[in-house]
Amino acid sequence: MPKEKQPKKQHLIHYANGPSLEEINGTIEVPKGRGFWKTLFMYSGPGALVAVGYMDPGNWSTSITGGQNFEYLLMSVILLSSLIAMLLQYMAAKLGIVSQMDLAQAIRARTSKTLGIVLWILTELAIMATDIAEVIGAAIALYLLFHIPLVYAVFITVFDVLLLLLLTKVGFRKIEAIVVCLILVILFVFIYEVALSEPDFGAMFKGLIPTGETFSSAHHVNGDTPLTGALGIIGATVMPHNLYLHSAISQTRKVDHNDQEDVARTVRFSTWDSNIQLSFAWVINSLLLVMGVAVFKTGAVKDPSFFGLFDALSNTSMLSNGILIAVAKSGILSILFAVALLASGQNSTITGTLTGQVIMEGFIHMKMPLWLRRLVTRLISVIPVLICVAMTSGESPIRQHEALNTLMNNSQVFLAFALPFSMLPLLMMTDNAKEMGDRFKNTLWVKVLGWISVLALTFLNMKGLPDNITSFFGDNPSAGQVSLAHTIAYVIIVAIVALLLWTMYDMFSSRNKMPQRFETTAEHYDESKKDKE
Numbered sequence: 001m002p003k004e005k006q007p008k009k010q011h012l013i014h015y016a017n018g019p020s021l022e023e024i025n026g027t028i029e030v031p032k033g034r035g036f037w038k039t040l041f042m043y044s045g046p047g048a049l050v051a052v053g054y055m056d057p058g059n060w061s062t063s064i065t066g067g068q069n070f071e072y073l074l075m076s077v078i079l080l081s082s083l084i085a086m087l088l089q090y091m092a093a094k095l096g097i098v099s100q101m102d103l104a105q106a107i108r109a110r111t112s113k114t115l116g117i118v119l120w121i122l123t124e125l126a127i128m129a130t131d132i133a134e135v136i137g138a139a140i141a142l143y144l145l146f147h148i149p150l151v152y153a154v155f156i157t158v159f160d161v162l163l164l165l166l167l168t169k170v171g172f173r174k175i176e177a178i179v180v181c182l183i184l185v186i187l188f189v190f191i192y193e194v195a196l197s198e199p200d201f202g203a204m205f206k207g208l209i210p211t212g213e214t215f216s217s218a219h220h221v222n223g224d225t226p227l228t229g230a231l232g233i234i235g236a237t238v239m240p241h242n243l244y245l246h247s248a249i250s251q252t253r254k255v256d257h258n259d260q261e262d263v264a265r266t267v268r269f270s271t272w273d274s275n276i277q278l279s280f281a282w283v284i285n286s287l288l289l290v291m292g293v294a295v296f297k298t299g300a301v302k303d304p305s306f307f308g309l310f311d312a313l314s315n316t317s318m319l320s321n322g323i324l325i326a327v328a329k330s331g332i333l334s335i336l337f338a339v340a341l342l343a344s345g346q347n348s349t350i351t352g353t354l355t356g357q358v359i360m361e362g363f364i365h366m367k368m369p370l371w372l373r374r375l376v377t378r379l380i381s382v383i384p385v386l387i388c389v390a391m392t393s394g395e396s397p398i399r400q401h402e403a404l405n406t407l408m409n410n411s412q413v414f415l416a417f418a419l420p421f422s423m424l425p426l427l428m429m430t431d432n433a434k435e436m437g438d439r440f441k442n443t444l445w446v447k448v449l450g451w452i453s454v455l456a457l458t459f460l461n462m463k464g465l466p467d468n469i470t471s472f473f474g475d476n477p478s479a480g481q482v483s484l485a486h487t488i489a490y491v492i493i494v495a496i497v498a499l500l501l502w503t504m505y506d507m508f509s510s511r512n513k514m515p516q517r518f519e520t521t522a523e524h525y526d527e528s529k530k531d532k533e
Helices: 036-043 046-052 057-070 075-099 103-109 113-146 150-158 160-170 172-197 201-207 226-237 240-249 260-295 306-312 322-328 332-364 370-391 397-411 413-418 420-430 433-440 444-473 479-509 522-532
Strands: none
Touching (some): 046 332, 057 226, 057 260, 075 103, 075 260, 075 433, 075 444, 103 113, 103 240, 113 150, 113 306, 113 332, 113 397, 150 370, 172 260, 172 322, 226 444, 260 433, 306 332, 306 397, 322 332, 370 397, 397 444, 413 420, 420 444, 420 479, 444 479
């Protein structure tokens, strides 16, 4: 008798080149023939996970500081950033649904192995930069709520991996529901606090229309100009990892790819889901800016870090009206702020880990359990935070707070490096009829708006890079340090442009080739099936 074949032992870290997030890919059934609202409900969820990236702790500081410095002037920047985000996320979801490949897989299939590794490293750095903001936000929230020393609070954030382990057992649909609940917590906290402040609605709506002053570099307030404030908001809003994530989780719904109507329905409802959830993110970011204007007295908050904002919400001398002062005496305003900050950090934990798995599998075909992926990334991310805390431990509390705030803001510089390398390939692939088919390739208006958005964001990120690098030298850099920072920035810009040209060349060369979805063969899947049996 032939010897029975033993199932292959699965290693903790192993090769993977199958469908994106294979464990949840196509696992959620969407019944046909239902009404619009019931169908939308079944498709709702992935948009919420994407929207989390647009309201993480990195967004909070830029929006509130923008309100403190320039009142309602930058409301239009938040609106424009959100509209660009909706356009980019629509293309990312469409790419995943139509091509059945996430953005990382699609880029890797059209570029060389060497370039794939370079782009993977670049994207990993961007994810770790985002994770630094999450570590700082969550650690500060724990400190503010439970008075846990910062060093211990930073280590505690590592254990959110246990939360992730629990969530992987409950099913993806329940994860979506938990994320939506956390978003609603953040939304209701800020609606409550802003409603008490009685903002100037006329000035708010006026601020939604951009003017020449919106991107001015002549008007200085507290060392910032409207341009630097706008660049900070844009940089914190449109982030590369959301495009990779959306292209993967848009594939969680079961789709009959032999039926173009079913594919079109999935694209349509996924777009509705994304736009609705990103509208919530826009409201939350706008509320954060309004907090900076209406909740606090103009210029009252000298410490723009989360510590300073928490203290300001319980300091009646800094608040702008009698109702706020009366409520602040109970401490509820500051407690709610810290709760919302903690909710934001936990939301980002879920999405950051999923994105990390997507880019690792897509670019280098390596897979590890989600809990291990989270543990490795978080342990790397806490190192600069612990160094920052240790280096300022002997200094005044305000200096410690400023150092953490500066670290969080400076970590976002990596997002400016990585963003063009996700946006440009996404636009090129969704513009291509051979990739998407005549029905699903970008329409003329999407193509025009897409190129304007990609070129504008890339230009603005590069334009703000010299100032971002200069900020690493502190608040009062010397002339020599400014010169060095600008030199470094220009070298980086040249390197980014060269790498972009390389990426475009590879993708342009493969434009007429229809790449395999996966390198794995039918025999591989048959063998995997036998192993499971």
